[in-house]
Amino acid sequence: MRSLEVMLSKFSRVFPDCSAMASKLRPMTYNAEEEVRAQKNQATYLVQLAGRTTPKGLHCLSMRLTAEDFALPAEERQLPNQQRVQDPDLHHSAVFTDNVLACAVVVNSTVSSAMEPEKIVFHVVTDTLNLPAISMWFILNRTGKATIQIxxxxxxxxxxxxxxxxxxxxxxxxxxxxxxxxxxxxxNKKVIGAVDTCRQGEASFRRMEMFINLSDPFVI
Structure with a gap:
């Protein structure tokens, strides 16, 4: 508040016309409010991440990866070979996950076992909370010739x-x-799907029907 009073005092001397001073202050105030709002959103996001009941090792890893993702310039967040994610001639795989290391194991074991890894395209689908951490993991740990989309x-x-x-x-x-x-x-040109991978009554698991319409005739 003290700095704002000083600024207003200076403006009153430089801009004796109140309307001119108001027009100068309005965009400055708006920019300051936007910066505060962005910081609050980021702080809320990190608090939610910190509150998840995950093992300490995984918890710290997700926190570190998320922090690194926030600090990364936008131009460096792009994964390579994104023009290939819609190529129907390649081998497409999907993983629905909220676990950084588990996802990494699936992708890396598949790529390392493949005779032609350049033909593999992985589509990783996750929740909003874990998206920055998983994205950052694959930015730091590239998948060789394979393509990955988060x-x-x-x-x-x-x-x-x-x-x-x-x-x-x-x-x-x-x-x-x-x-x-x-x-x-x-x-017969139907999707190869993995269904009913969770035990009944265990709410901590995410069942496949949360993500895929299993009544769709094209899904088996």
Whole structure:
């Protein structure tokens, strides 16, 4: 408040006309309010992240990755090969996850086991809270020749409508051999889906029907 009073005093001397002074102060006040609002939003986000009941090691990892993501310039957040995420000639896989390390294990084991990793496109779908951490992980730990896309479930509208086959991996999977044969199975152009992966009555798990319409005739 003291600095604001000093500023107003200076303006009163430089701009004796009140309307001129008001026109100068209005954009300055607006910019200051926007900065405060952005800082509050960021603080709220970090408090929510800190309050999650995850193991301490994973908790600290997500916090660190999220902080690094916030500090990263926008131009450095782009993952490579994004022009390939809609290529129907490639092998597309999807993972729905909120766990950074589990997602990394699925992606890395698949890529390392593949004979042609350059043909693999991973679509990782997560919640808004974990999106920065998972994005930052794959920015820091590139997937070699494979392509990876990170999406928020809030804005998720499906994986590759131009493609007729996707392999859905649960995030507790470790791939130990080349998965290329999965994309050559004759499924009558239906999606390869993993269904009912959780036990009934355990609310802490996220069931597949939360993300995929299992009554859709194109999903089996």
């Amino acid at each position: 999406q928020s479930i809030v804005h998720f509208e499906g994986c590759l409508p131009t493609d007729d086959k996707i392999v859905l991996f649960d995030h507790d999977v470790v791939v130990q051999k080349d998965p290329a044969g999965l994309w050559s199975l004759n499924m």
